Amino acid sequence: VTRLKPKVEAKGQHQGNRYSLSYRPELESFDSENDRVRHTLNAQAETRLNRRNRIKGRVNASRDQAAPNETNRAVGETEGNINERGSFSATYTLGAEDAAGELTVDVGQTWNRFANNRGVEGSNKQSEEYNSTRLGVGFAWRISPRTRLLAETDYETYDYTWSESTLYN
Numbered sequence: 001v002t003r004l005k006p007k008v009e010a011k012g013q014h015q016g017n018r019y020s021l022s023y024r025p026e027l028e029s030f031d032s033e034n035d036r037v038r039h040t041l042n043a044q045a046e047t048r049l050n051r052r053n054r055i056k057g058r059v060n061a062s063r064d065q066a067a068p069n070e071t072n073r074a075v076g077e078t079e080g081n082i083n084e085r086g087s088f089s090a091t092y093t094l095g096a097e098d099a100a101g102e103l104t105v106d107v108g109q110t111w112n113r114f115a116n117n118r119g120v121e122g123s124n125k126q127s128e129e130y131n132s133t134r135l136g137v138g139f140a141w142r143i144s145p146r147t148r149l150l151a152e153t154d155y156e157t158y159d160y161t162w163s164e165s166t167l168y169n
Helices: 070-074
Strands: 002-004 008-014 018-030 037-050 053-065 083-095 099-113 130-142 146-162
Touching: none
Parallel strands: none
Antiparallel strands: 002 018, 008 018, 018 037, 037 053, 053 083, 083 099, 099 130, 130 146
16 A cells, blocks of 8 residues: 655745645555545635734635445446535634634535546436535634633535435535
């Protein structure tokens, strides 16, 4: 078994703002027929508009190629499932870090797709393709210098893109 997992990362900071970009390829090789490859790209930025207002944004993309499994082989597919996923999210925070209260609003979107094996027969990964939207709101109340009481709620919906999918929200 050979596993290579290098990572390249660039980080920057200017005044109160922080930025990062990273790429990580991962290769797992068991033998010539069972290689697995995954690529992950992440970007993140955090901006302090002023002492009380902060915005954090994240973008992620990944491509995961699995080794062929029994289902793939049974229907004559020569490669494993290739999953492609992309997402972005943004978080807005109102309240200074030492304030009695802090309000956070988080929104995000995820796209999950398969690049192959989308037929009706066999491993049909098309039924697992979806778009997901997320919204979250939270409030942290400082009750002592090192203790906060947190109340939050999240809402997330999944929209399966294939009309014949048996997966639901």
